[in-house]
Amino acid sequence: MWTAHQESTDYVHTHMPIDVDEARIWVKAGDGGNGVVSFRREKFVPFGGPDGGDGGRGGSVYLVARQGISTLLDFTHQRTFKAERGGHGRGARQHGKAGVDLELAVPPGTHVASEAGLSADLLRPGDRVMVARGGRGGLGNTHFATSTQRTPRIAQKGEPGEERTLQLELKTIAQAALIGEPNAGKSSLLAATSSAKPQIGDYPFTTLSPNLGVAEAPGDMEQVFVLADVPGLIAGAHTGAGLGHRFLRHVERAPILVHVVDASRPDVMDAYHVVRSELEAYKPELTEKPEIVVANKLDLPNAREGLIHLREGLPNRVVIGTSTVTNEGIPTLLDAVANALRNLPRPEEPDGGVRVYRMDTTEDDGFVVKTVEPGVYRVQGKRVERLVAMTDLASDEGTDHLQKQLERLGVFDALERAGVQVGDTVTIGEWETEWGL
Ligand SMILES: Nc1nc2c(ncn2[C@@H]2O[C@H](COP(=O)(O)OP(=O)(O)OP(=O)(O)O)[C@@H](O)[C@H]2O)c(=O)[nH]1
Ligand SMILES: [Mg+2]
Known part of the structure; x- marks a missing residue:
């Protein structure tokens, strides 16, 4: 009678040729889903209160060091990676579902860097670092109801997911x-x-x-x-x-x-x-x-x-x-x-995780006003551009709300100090508007 003979897998004695030790990839996290404008429908109530759900958050992109991978070869076949976007909100306060995170497996010993200032080492199997954060879901119109505005026709679009180019470099970890x-x-x-x-x-x-x-x-x-x-x-x-x-x-x-x-x-x-x-x-x-x-x-x-x-x-x-x-x-x-x-001095072990040297700050409230040409101004800044991206520019209520937020951030003050006049053009991200009173 035959008995099954299981060959023991010897993980230790392996030969791992390192062919590809550098790669440049582009990652994009999922955009947040859009919030929705919707109103409750009930019998005999022609126009109920707002019930538009929020968008789901977009999936983030992670790098994970995985045992058994020894080269960056995979990243020469495919160079762009996108995580799933968040689902859009729906009526009856239904929130969109979250986008699935994307995990990219890299060999232990990978160093990752981006121009924006991200720099991390994934030394050991299991080390994991977020390289692009998924966008937040936009808020549905339920969030915009106030005592004076009971039927808000305004909802936020999802926040765009982060995107960046990454430089990967494999440094052999041998004793x-x-x-x-x-x-x-x-x-x-x-x-x-x-x-x-x-x-x-x-x-x-x-x-x-x-x-x-x-x-x-x-x-x-x-x-x-x-x-x-x-x-x-x-x-x-x-x-x-x-x-x-x-x-x-x-x-x-x-x-x-x-x-x-x-x-x-x-x-x-x-x-x-x-x-x-x-x-x-x-x-x-x-x-x-x-x-x-x-x-x-x-x-x-x-x-x-x-x-x-x-x-x-x-x-x-x-x-x-x-x-x-x-x-x-x-x-x-x-x-x-x-x-x-x-006899080596004890290596300073990273305390149970990834060694991240620098990370760019995603919450950057700052902005600058630039005069493109006389009468044309451009406002640049991560936060203000994100606010624009999350606004439904086709909706008057949306742009009204955007203007209030920009005013609160001091953008209008800054424009006035820069010398903006009625009739001048102001652009922020995709939004272009004429300066009024
Ligand atoms: N007689 C003798 N020959 C050896 C010994 N070790 C290596 N060789 C021979 O030396 C030659 C070079 O050996 P490799 O191991 O390829 O040398 P290497 O340092 O890896 O060379 P590179 O990869 O070109 O840098 C081969 O022909 C080997 O067979 C040894 O101990 N005695
Ligand atoms: Mg040799």
Whole structure:
């Protein structure tokens, strides 16, 4: 009899090639639904009180870091994303339904920025940040009834949802980054220490984009860490030579550097310094990270001399001899990385969530009056423009109400101070009006 054999899923040992690490997308939250003008109908009551419901709020757009996603590839297929708009209100005080929020899954380690000043890091799976707020629903006419106006024929339109262009950037989160000149054996070391299967070749620039692998320190099942293998660095990399500084960004987040040198070459210290100079030129802070030096290809002739040269030249570094052919030194290297990780100062963990550095203020009451040409004025400001967008400009009651709100905000005062005259043109958002008395 057959028994079902369930293959265990090994989440840890995965090979995640990072192909796409930058993307530019446009997001738009849903507009709020419109409020409605409606009146109660009852038998024998020809014209009842107002019962127009409010519009529902528009859906917001969120970015969520999700485990298992490792590239921004999806954002090259589709670049514009819209959340659902809110439903319109209806009679009998029925409110429109809220628009569904839109969640865009991004890889952990994604940094998001917008020109308007949003800047956030989604480091860990589950981190979530709102990138465009849904518009509020417009108010139905029930809200506009007063003692003197019992049959208001005015309702608000929904507030427009926010929209913005976002720059996404994936920064690898690995505990240790394998750096070194092309052909030093970085990818071979990644393959030897994890189950990642990077491309390995006897020519420079075999690795064109970073690879991640999860390594386990021997004898200590608890100590697993992610190793990043990045393309080789050559002199001038920081100015764009070779594959350029593009991948040094991935090195930035790794707290530990594993610097691989081909120990079989005669000039091991030169090889070491070329790479160090590139780090220094790109960002001097990078050179302050703890660094483990690996003298690789120990199985080749002269490599032991190379190892000795490195040890002599770098008295303040742990220098480990390895061979990916004989496996010599690999367990020692893993131990050294695990040790260095344990000795790191505790990373300041973002307290359970997204690290948002800056966020633009959506509630911006300010406005400016600009003279476009003599006799033509434009009022600009988030709040005033939103008020206009939420007004049914075809309705006299709507524009009356808008004018009252603008007056209260001091817009009319400001226009008068700017020198507006009867008959001049004033525009705010979509609204254009002639200045009267
Ligand atoms: N003899 C010997 N050859 C090695 C060893 N490690 C790597 N190699 C060889 O060195 C060559 C380059 O190895 P890679 O792992 O692709 O080197 P890399 O540093 O990732 O190179 P880039 O991706 O081009 O930067 C390949 O031909 C490997 O087989 C080693 O320990 N001993
Ligand atoms: Mg490689």
